[in-house]
Amino acid sequence: MWGADAGRGIGRAQANLPAFAIAVLLVTSTASLSLFVVDGAFGAVDREPIERARAAGLAAALVDADSPLAERANVLNRSRLAGLDATFDTAFPSASALDLRITLDEEVLVERGTPTGGTSVRRLVLVADRDTRTIEPALSGSEQAVTLPRRASSVTVALDPPPGTTVTTLRVNDRVVLHDPAGLDGQYDVAISRFETARLAFDVSGPLPPGSVQLRYRPATTRKAVLEVTVDA
Amino acid sequence: MTRHRRVTRATADTRAVSPAVGKTLEIGMGVLVIALLTSTLYGSVIPEYRADAGVELADTALASALSTTETTVPPPGASVSVSTQVRLPTTIRGSTYEIVANGTRLELQHPHHRIGRTVPLSVPSRVVAVTGTWRSTKPFVVTATGNRSAVTLHIGGAV
Amino acid sequence: MPRGQVSLSLVEASVGIIFILAVTSVFVTGLPAPDHRPAQLDAYAGDIATVLASEPPRHADETRLAEVAATPASFQRERDALERRVTRLVPQNLLYLVETPHGSIGFRPPTGITVGTATVQTTGGPVTIRVWYA
Numbered sequence: 389m390w391g392a393d394a395g396r397g398i399g400r401a402q403a404n405l406p407a408f409a410i411a412v413l414l415v416t417s418t419a420s421l422s423l424f425v426v427d428g429a430f431g432a433v434d435r436e437p438i439e440r441a442r443a444a445g446l447a448a449a450l451v452d453a454d455s456p457l458a459e460r461a462n463v464l465n466r467s468r469l470a471g472l473d474a475t476f477d478t479a480f481p482s483a484s485a486l487d488l489r490i491t492l493d494e495e496v497l498v499e500r501g502t503p504t505g506g507t508s509v510r511r512l513v514l515v516a517d518r519d520t521r522t523i524e525p526a527l528s529g530s531e532q533a534v535t536l537p538r539r540a541s542s543v544t545v546a547l548d549p550p551p552g553t554t555v556t557t558l559r560v561n562d563r564v565v566l567h568d569p570a571g572l573d574g575q576y577d578v579a580i581s582r583f584e585t586a587r588l589a590f591d592v593s594g595p596l597p598p599g600s601v602q603l604r605y606r607p608a609t610t611r612k613a614v615l616e617v618t619v620d621a
Numbered sequence: 622m623t624r625h626r627r628v629t630r631a632t633a634d635t636r637a638v639s640p641a642v643g644k645t646l647e648i649g650m651g652v653l654v655i656a657l658l659t660s661t662l663y664g665s666v667i668p669e670y671r672a673d674a675g676v677e678l679a680d681t682a683l684a685s686a687l688s689t690t691e692t693t694v695p696p697p698g699a700s701v702s703v704s705t706q707v708r709l710p711t712t713i714r715g716s717t718y719e720i721v722a723n724g725t726r727l728e729l730q731h732p733h734h735r736i737g738r739t740v741p742l743s744v745p746s747r748v749v750a751v752t753g754t755w756r757s758t759k760p761f762v763v764t765a766t767g768n769r770s771a772v773t774l775h776i777g778g779a780v
Numbered sequence: 781m782p783r784g785q786v787s788l789s790l791v792e793a794s795v796g797i798i799f800i801l802a803v804t805s806v807f808v809t810g811l812p813a814p815d816h817r818p819a820q821l822d823a824y825a826g827d828i829a830t831v832l833a834s835e836p837p838r839h840a841d842e843t844r845l846a847e848v849a850a851t852p853a854s855f856q857r858e859r860d861a862l863e864r865r866v867t868r869l870v871p872q873n874l875l876y877l878v879e880t881p882h883g884s885i886g887f888r889p890p891t892g893i894t895v896g897t898a899t900v901q902t903t904g905g906p907v908t909i910r911v912w913y914a
Contacts, residue, residue: 404640404789408647411793412654418797419658422804423666429807430673437684438740440816444823445691445743451827454697454745462830482725482743510820512827512869612831612869681814 435621436507443509443619446483450490451511451615459516463610466517472497487620493613506620514610521605526598533589538607541582546575546602553594560586675714675736682709683729683738686720686761690727690751690774691744693763703765709757717757722776724751744774753777817913821896825911828869828876829898832909835865848880849904855882875914881905 453461456479457468468475469492476498477484487501492515525534536543545566549555554571557564558578565578580586588603590596689707711717718731728739742751748765751774755761759778767773835844844865848858862878863885870876877886881904889895895912 404643405646407787407789408650411789411796412650414793415796415800416654416658418800422800422807425804426670426807429810430670435680436813437681438687438738440819441684441688442740442743444688444819447823448691449743449745452745454747460834462827463834480743482741485741507816509823511823512831512871514831614871 439507439619439621440509442483442486442621443488443507443617446480446488446490446619447509447511447615447617449480450617451513459608462512463514463516463608464615466515469497469515476500489618491616491618494616501620503618503620506618508616508618510614510616513613513615515613516608516610518606518608521607522602524599524602527590527592527596527601532592532596533587534601534603536580536586536588536603536605538605539582539585540580540605540607542577542579543586543588543603543605544575544577545588546604547572548600548602549573549592549594549596550600553592553596553600555590555592555596557591559589559591562589671714672733672735675731675733678710678713679718679729679731679736679738682713683720683727683740685709686729686755686776687727687740687742689761690722690763690776691742693765693774694744694748694772695765697745697747698769700768704762706760706762709761711757713757719757720755720761720776722751722753722774727751727776748772748774750774751776815894817894818896821894821911821913822898823896824871824874825896825898825909828866828911829900829907829909831869832862832866833900833902845900845907846902846904849882849902849907851904852882855880859883859885870911873914874911877910879908879910 449455450457451462451464452458455464456475457464457472459465472490476490483500487503487506488498489496489500489503489506490498492513521538523534523537527534545558547555549571555573556567556569556571558566558572558576560578560580561584566572566576590601685707686709689705693703693705695701695703713731713736714733716732718729718736721728721730722742726739726741729737731737744751747770749767749771753774753776755776755778762777764775764777765772766775829845832845844858844862847854848862849855866876866878866885875887875889877884877889889910889912893912895910897908897910899906899908
């Protein structure tokens with residue numbers, strides 16, 4: 389019995405040390421292999437938070453009421469958008485060193501550098517298309533009125549009454565906007581409300597042949613679009 | 622009978638190393654290996670990784686400070702004082718840091734040579750000045766004062 | 781009698797290896813990236829609210845949102861037009877809910893999903909717009 393126990397002790401004592409050495413080798417090699425993996429994970433330091441913050445700041449600068457493109461908050465003028473590429477560097481100097489791309493409904497407006505792999509921020513906007521409409525109404529009677537077919541924020545009234553006829557007052561929706569007892573003659577810019585249809589009423593003494601009153605206004609036709617700003621730092 | 626005793630004696634003599642000494646050698650080897658690993662890791666590998674993590678954290682903190690500053694602008698035509706606050710980490714890689722505003726840029730200053738970043742601010746032209754220095758031991762507060770045509774932003778600790 | 785014994789050192793070594801691999805696996809899979817969708821959804825909701833708040837309504841002389849929030853009668857009258865307008869405004873991949881003091885227009889947001897919110901104060905009360913990815 390003593391001999392058998394001693395025999396097993398011999399085997400363990402002699403084999404233990406190499407087994408321990410092999411075990412240590414295994415653990416150390418695993419540790420160094422995992423260091424390679426960790427190195428790869430840490431090596432890829434991305435600048436994503438800064439990219440996202442700058443893209444959001446630039447998108448807000450484009451879309452806010454302060455923006456050179458905007459007529460009011462979130463409503464951008466179409467002709468100014470089309471010319472953005474030329475005016476971008478002077479209008480937005482804080483974006484000078486960036487690789488960026490600005491698209492409207494997937495159509496590229498401005499591209500600087502190579503913004504592949506950057507982060508994007510999207511905003512919803514309305515694109516306002518303003519063309520000038522002119523109407524020359526034929527007015528007759530003593531209280532003559534014409535209603536503008538589209539809403540606008542201002543209307544330019546050009547009055548050229550024939551001699552012998554005086555236009556004393558112009559009312560918009562029963563509110564007096566122009567009044568001259570000596571007679572209105574010439575071009576006047578009248579501000580009206582965007583929110584209501586404008587009915588222009590003239591107080592006239594005498595006939596007004598067609599062509600003596602001309603109204604020019606710029607209604608906005610809007611369509612929705614998505615403005616996307618991509619920044620790669 | 623004589624053979625039996627010889628076998629026993631030979632067995633006792635052919636042991637290479639006694640278990641006690643063997644275990645001691647194992648312990649010694651183990652301690653050596655652990656010391657080697659620890660010194661290698663803490664000497665070169667870990668400080669680099671801490672700096673990498675610090676760089677990313679500094680980016681996140683500075684981005685948060687930037688967006689908070691840029692959105693603390695009162696609407697045009699308003700003559701009000703606006704103040705916003707955001708939580709930023711107190712330390713990056715174990716040390717406190719500062720964010721300095723000078724005119725058009727926000728700069729994060731940190732004692733470590735790899736951590737530190739400057740970003741330009743994009744604010745409307747109504748904003749005439751952005752001033753202030755913020756230490757990370759205080760909450761980050763941005764205050765906008767002024768009238769409808771000239772707004773000043775100031776970053777700093779809690780009011 | 782002879783028995784195959786697994787060397788204790790190898791068992792200990794495998795335990796150590798499992799510990800090391802557990803820590804390494806965290807770096808392999810990576811931590812989840814911070815979610816940027818709430819900020820984007822809030823921007824969408826704010827844009828929709830801004831556009832609706834400054835749009836002319838069909839009838840009276842207030843903005844579209846103010847008219848919808850004014851009285852239950854005006855809500856019933858304006859809700860179809862508002863629903864059409866918001867449906868045309870919202871991008872294809874989003875669903876919306878417009879809450880007024882007199883009722884709601886849109887879809888119900890599913891629970892547990894990220895929702896962007898924007899609130900407009902009108903003369904009739906607050907109007908809240910919520911959007912989420914469909």
